[in-house]
Amino acid sequence: MTPIFDDDARATIATAMDAQVPGAAALGSVEYxxxxxxxxxHDPPHLWAAPGDWAGEGPAWLELGPWERQAWTQRLGxxxxxxxxxxxxEATPADERIVHAxxxxxxxxxxxxxxxxxxxxxQRIGFPEPLFPPTRAPQ
Amino acid sequence: xxxxxxxxxxxxxxxxxxxxxxxxxxxxxxxLEKGRNHLLDLTPPFASRRHFAxxxxxATRRHLLGPDPLLEPRTYRRDETDGERxxxxxxxxxPSTVGGGGVHADAKLPRFREEDFHLRSTRGxxxxxxxxxxxxxxxxxxxxxxxxxxxxxxxxxxxxxxxAAPRRNDFPMPPGPDMPMAVVSAAAAQRAGFxxxxxxxxxxxVPYDGRRACMDCGFCGGYGCPIEAKGDPVAALRRALITGxxxxxxxxxxxxxxxxxxxxxxxxxxxxxxxxxPTPPVREVHAREAVVLACGAFETPRLxxxxxxxxxxxxxxxxxxxxxFTVGIFPEPTGGERGRSxxxxxxxxxxxxxxxxxxxQSAGLPWLRGGVVEHGSGPGPIDEASTYSxxxxxxxxxxxxxxxxxxxxxxxxxxxxxxxxxxxxLDPSVRDAWGxxxxxxxxxxxxxxxxxxxxxAPLHEAIMRDAGAQAAFSATSPPQGDLTLQAxxxxxxxxxxxxxxMGTARMGTDPATSVVSPEQRLWEVDNVLVCDxxxxxxxxxxxxxxxxxxxxxxxATLLSGGKS
Ligand SMILES: Cc1cc2nc3c(=O)[nH]c(=O)nc-3n(C[C@H](O)[C@H](O)[C@H](O)COP(=O)(O)OP(=O)(O)OC[C@H]3O[C@@H](n4cnc5c(N)ncnc54)[C@H](O)[C@@H]3O)c2cc1C
Ligand code: SF4
Numbered sequence: 001m002t003p004i005f006d007d008d009a010r011a012t013i014a015t016a017m018d019a020q021v022p023g024a025a026a027l028g029s030v031e032y033x034x035x036x037x038x039x040x041x042h043d044p045p046h047l048w049a050a051p052g053d054w055a056g057e058g059p060a061w062l063e064l065g066p067w068e069r070q071a072w073t074q075r076l077g078x079x080x081x082x083x084x085x086x087x088x089x090e091a092t093p094a095d096e097r098i099v100h101a102x103x104x105x106x107x108x109x110x111x112x113x114x115x116x117x118x119x120x121x122x123q124r125i126g127f128p129e130p131l132f133p134p135t136r137a138p139q
Numbered sequence: 140x141x142x143x144x145x146x147x148x149x150x151x152x153x154x155x156x157x158x159x160x161x162x163x164x165x166x167x168x169x170x171l172e173k174g175r176n177h178l179l180d181l182t183p184p185f186a187s188r189r190h191f192a193x194x195x196x197x198a199t200r201r202h203l204l205g206p207d208p209l210l211e212p213r214t215y216r217r218d219e220t221d222g223e224r225x226x227x228x229x230x231x232x233x234p235s236t237v238g239g240g241g242v243h244a245d246a247k248l249p250r251f252r253e254e255d256f257h258l259r260s261t262r263g264x265x266x267x268x269x270x271x272x273x274x275x276x277x278x279x280x281x282x283x284x285x286x287x288x289x290x291x292x293x294x295x296x297x298x299x300x301x302x303a304a305p306r307r308n309d310f311p312m313p314p315g316p317d318m319p320m321a322v323v324s325a326a327a328a329q330r331a332g333f334x335x336x337x338x339x340x341x342x343x344x345v346p347y348d349g350r351r352a353c354m355d356c357g358f359c360g361g362y363g364c365p366i367e368a369k370g371d372p373v374a375a376l377r378r379a380l381i382t383g384x385x386x387x388x389x390x391x392x393x394x395x396x397x398x399x400x401x402x403x404x405x406x407x408x409x410x411x412x413x414x415x416x417p418t419p420p421v422r423e424v425h426a427r428e429a430v431v432l433a434c435g436a437f438e439t440p441r442l443x444x445x446x447x448x449x450x451x452x453x454x455x456x457x458x459x460x461x462x463x464f465t466v467g468i469f470p471e472p473t474g475g476e477r478g479r480s481x482x483x484x485x486x487x488x489x490x491x492x493x494x495x496x497x498x499x500q501s502a503g504l505p506w507l508r509g510g511v512v513e514h515g516s517g518p519g520p521i522d523e524a525s526t527y528s529x530x531x532x533x534x535x536x537x538x539x540x541x542x543x544x545x546x547x548x549x550x551x552x553x554x555x556x557x558x559x560x561x562x563x564x565l566d567p568s569v570r571d572a573w574g575x576x577x578x579x580x581x582x583x584x585x586x587x588x589x590x591x592x593x594x595x596a597p598l599h600e601a602i603m604r605d606a607g608a609q610a611a612f613s614a615t616s617p618p619q620g621d622l623t624l625q626a627x628x629x630x631x632x633x634x635x636x637x638x639x640x641m642g643t644a645r646m647g648t649d650p651a652t653s654v655v656s657p658e659q660r661l662w663e664v665d666n667v668l669v670c671d672x673x674x675x676x677x678x679x680x681x682x683x684x685x686x687x688x689x690x691x692x693x694x695a696t697l698l699s700g701g702k703s
Contacts, residue, residue, distance in 0.1 A: 020529040048197045050190045051365065062190055062203075065175050065390060066416030067572060071202075071209040096529070101200075104524035108537075109196040125537045126544070127520050128476055130193030131356040132365040 004034050009087045016086050020096070021103035023124070024115075032106030032115035037080055040072060047072060049112040049134035059112040059134045110134055143167040143386070145698075146408050146426040147433055148393045148442070150174075151239020152291075153671035154433030155372030156688040158379035159290060160695035167384045169424050170376075171391040171410055174205045174235035177363065178242060178373055181387055185377045191363030195519040198362045204234035204243055210572040211235065213437070214579040215634040217617075218560070223579075225622070227569055230580050230634045231459065233435055237389050240435065240638060241371040241684065245360035245480040246341035248293050248371070248685040249511060250284050252304045252489065253277040255679035262491070262506045268556035268585050269456060273676040274648045274657035275690070277304050283689040283696070288339075290378070291688070292347045292370035295339030302334065302490055315344035315353055318478035320547050321514045324467075325483045327606035328514075331598065335485040335514065339685075341371040342479055348374055353479060358519070360480035371684065390414050392573065396430055396446050396667060397423065405430040405667045411573055419573070429666040429698060433691065436673040440563045440643040441578040449644060449654045449661055454564050456557035456645050457580065458678035459637035460510060461588035462616045465549040465599035467608030472544040475516025481550075483514040488551070488595055489680050495594070502590035509591045510553040510680025512599065517546035518630075526630055547608070549599045552639065553592055554680035556585045563643050582617070582635060589619065639683050644673035659694040670694055 003010060013033060014025035021029070039046045042061065049059035064072065082095045091099070106115030108122065112134045116122065119129065145161055147154045150172040158168050177190040190203075197203040205211075213230040216222065233240035254261050257272040264270060285308050287293075295310035297303075314337040325335035342359075343352045353368040367373060379385040390413040397407045407425035432439045440454040488495065488509025499507040517523070523543040527536040539545070561583065565576035596613035603611035616636040618629070647653025650662040659674055661667040670691035672683045679686075 020533070021524065022531060022534045047201055048190075048203050049192065049194060051192050062177070065413065067210055067413055068175070068202075068205075068207060070416070070572070071207040074209055100529050101525060103529075104521050105196055105200055108520035108524050109200075110192075110194050112194075113196050122520070124534070125520060125540060130358065131354055132191075132193040132358070134192035134194050134197075136192075 004037060005030070005087070012087050013083060016091070016099050017103045017106070020100040021107050024103040024107045027107050027121050028115040028117040029103050029106035032113055033083060033102055035114035036102070037076055040069065040076065045069070045072070049110060051132070051134055051136060141425040141427045142407070143169045143424065143426050144428045145431055146171065146424045147431040148408060149239060149433035149435065149438070149671065150237050150372070150376060150387060151233070151433060151435060151671070152241045152372045152684050152688045153691045154239070154431070155241070155375040155379065156287060156290065156691040157431050157433060157670045157695040158385050159375040160692055161699055162379045162382040162384040164699035164701060165384070166428070166699055168379070168386070170385065170387045171393050171408065171424065172237050172387065172389050173392040173413065174237060174389065176237040176389040177204065178237045179377060181380070183381070185380045187367050191365045193356055193358040193362070193365065195358070195521045198243065199519070199522065204236040204363065206232060206235035212569055212571065212577050214566045214569050214577055216579070216581050217583045218581060223567060224569070226634055231437055231638060231640050233437070233638055233640070237387065238372055238376065242363050243361050244371065244684065246369050246371050247338045247481055247484065247513065247682045248288070248291065248341045249339050249484065249681045250304055250306070251277065251679045251681050251686050252302060255677065255681070258677050265505060265556055265587060268558055268587065270556060271647065271676050274646055275693070280686070280689045280693060281307065283692040284685060287685060287688045287692055290375050291341045291372065292343055292350070292374060293339050293341050293685070294344040296337050300334065300336040300486070302486055310339060312344045312347055315340065315342060315479065315482070316355060318474065318482045318516065320473040320475060320516070321483040324514045324547055324549070324602065324606045327602045328485050330605060331602050333485045333487045335483050338481055338484045338513070340479060341369055343368045343370065350374070355478050357475070357477040393442060394445070394575065396448060397425070398664065403664060405664050429668055431668045431670050433670040435671050436640040436643045437563060437578055439669055439671055439673045441565065443644065444565050445575060448664060448667065450650070450663065452645070452652070452654050454643050455559050455562045456642040457561045457563050457582060457640070458555040458557055458642040458675070459582065459635040460552035460639045460678060460680065461555045461584045461592060462637050463551040463553055463592040463595055463613055464616070465596055465603060465611060465613045467547045467603030467606065468541045468610045469545045469547060469608050473516065473547045475546065476544070478516060481513040481515040484511050486511045486680070488512070488591070489554070498590065498594040502586065504587055504590055507587065507591050507594065508554045508680055509595050510551045511682065513550045513552070515548050515550060517543045517548060519543070522630065547603065547606070549603070551592070551595050551599070552637070552680055552682060553588050555678045556587050557642050557645070557677060558585055580634065584617070639678070641672040641675040641678045641683055644669050645676050646674040647676065658697050659690065668694055668698065
């Protein structure tokens with residue numbers, strides 16, 4: 001995962017994330033945001049993880065239809081603008097709600113999305129490893 | 140030139156059941172589904188596509204199963220005094236995908252009771268509500284209920300719910316394992332004089348129909364099943380496809396019903412092929428016998444209104460279930476992280492009792508009915524985390540986990556009475572990505588629903604406390620009272636969160652007061668059938684899917700010349 005923000009910007013986002021959900025940054029929340037913002041650079045996009053193949057090689061990624069791609073292009077443009085305001089210290093209350101949502105997803109969502117490093121978010125709240133995480137091959 | 144005997148719009152439980160019946164009778168069908176296909180391969184042997192995982196991000200945050208509200212916004216207002224709308228986004232959204240809402244429902248599949256089909260006769264009129272008897276009664280549907288239970292694969296236990304309607308056959312499967320906390324809450328409900336029972340569920344308790352038994356993974360309601368243990372409606376779709384007489388076209392958004400020049404007979408449909416971008420090609424499917432609309436009770440009236448079919452009542456009498464959530468917070472974890480979301484129900488508040496009559500009287504109403512009550516677990520960790528305020532205490536709140544690990548909830552699916560002004564119509568200015576008017580819901584509950592909720596909530600809170608809860612409280616959806624920012628941003632939102640949508644093309648025997656006949660045919664173009672919960676005359680207080688599928692089974696049987 002190549003960083004898309006410079007070090008200062010990453011530090012600002014990390015602080016904003018930690019202010020929402022303490023410890024989010026250490027669990028990979030900035031990487032989560034970067035993976036989200038660059039999701040459409042991949043083919044298939046790294047937006048929806050699916051069970052890995054039978055060899056168990058980590059998550060596969062599902063194709064988007066052309067209209068879904070249009071919606072996500074628009075949505076990710078909006079998200080990018082939110083983080084630009086965060087970096088510039090001009091985040092609105094609505095922006096903060098989005099950062100909060102992302103901090104929650106990054107901390108407690110599947111590690112396939114770039115956050116919840118090594119399942120640490122789940123471990124710290126005693127959440128049991130899912131039986132069918134996207135990172136496991138279908139049984 | 141025709142393409143098939145029948146074109147079916149929508150591949151959810153209603154459309155899939157219709158396809159299964161018609162193809163078994165030797166008819167050819169084309170199913171058009173606007174959503175994408177994550178469910179099954181479209182070539183033999185129609186295997187699972189294996190797109191589903193225990194993944195809260197994709198399922199609940201990223202619209203994997205659609206509809207994406209940026210492409211297909213819906214709007215909501217409580218009544219006309221709200222102006223044109225107070226919300227644009229998600230309203231009663233069910234998935235837009237091959238399999239429809241069945242894919243991620245957790246599949247409590249109870250039958251309605253006899254009384255639910257003739258409420259007007261047994262309970263009498265209700266001021267301000269259009270309570271009518273159905274033209275179809277329980278006895279007309281019993282065999283169809285049984286057939287759908289076999290098709291979807293319903294696990295359950297006959298004879299344990301004293302209020303259940305009579306059934307000729309046992310369930311195809313025994314019930315699956317109980318969720319441990321449901322055993323505790325069921326015992327408390329029993330001590331309060333209620334009669335809880337194991338929920339009939341469209342989830343395999345044993346290997347069935349070539350599909351695996353449920354693993355109680357805990358990601359059930361709201362998620363596609365990674366191992367196809369849920370049969371609704373993948374089992375019916377696969378059986379239709381296997382006949383070789385069913386073609387399923389995903390990403391096909393039907394925009395119009397084609398008619399003969401005199402307008403009296405439908406000849407097919409027109410659709411946008413959404414695999415094309417940015418200008419989706421317009422295509423047509425021509426059918427010899429009939430057009431079946433199974434778009435769900437939100438999209439079917441939207442299509443009818445767009446095409447000018449069905450008459451003035453289309454969209455009116457919209458019902459949801461008025462949901463009352465009673466939440467118990469327990470000192471110890473309730474174990475809801477594994478299991479099928481809900482394993483037990485009770486429906487005592489659907490029954491006419493002196494206590495309910497007294498409650499009705501004190502509310503100034505002739506009668507009261509509650510709804511089926513689901514004993515269920517809490518949300519996933521992302522949903523829980525989103526509920527707590529930001530800041531230093533967030534981790535502590537997550538670790539204490541009052542709203543996930545230590546929660547247990549009763550959800551009463553309160554019977555919602557039909558009112559003409561509760562309706563689905565076309566929003567005057569909000570449009571979808573293809574330029575068609577968005578569906579707009581105008582909905583506020585009747586005094587009956589509010590009174591039933593007010594009666595049920597303290598009873599359920601007392602049961603929660605008796606089950607060991609440290610605290611118990613209740614909330615409704617939609618919320619009552621003033622619109623606050625808190626309600627707007629809260630997890631339930633301001634629009635009804637119920638995914639049970641019904642009544643928008645009601646059936647009857649009189650064209651002046653109904654949209655479809657007892658055979659579910661549009662009065663004005665009788666080879667257009669509606670095979671979803673739009674046709675419900677009243678909402679009953681039970682999960683609707685088995686009943687809408689039984690009705691679709693009956694309508695398709697009649698259409699193809701079989702016995703009802
Ligand atoms: C989380 C969740 C849990 C639920 N749990 C239960 C439960 O336990 N028990 C229960 O009974 N019910 C439950 N439900 C409700 C259940 O999903 C619905 O009752 C059921 O899916 C309705 O079936 P349907 O076939 O009428 O419509 P749908 O399932 O909505 O299917 C309609 C299909 O038609 C397609 N469509 C619509 N318009 C068009 C068009 N113009 N062109 C082409 N295609 C179109 C849609 O994309 C959709 O796929 C639940 C729902 C949710 C979301
Ligand atoms: S709980 Fe069972 S039926 Fe539900 S998704 Fe998990 S394995 Fe499938």
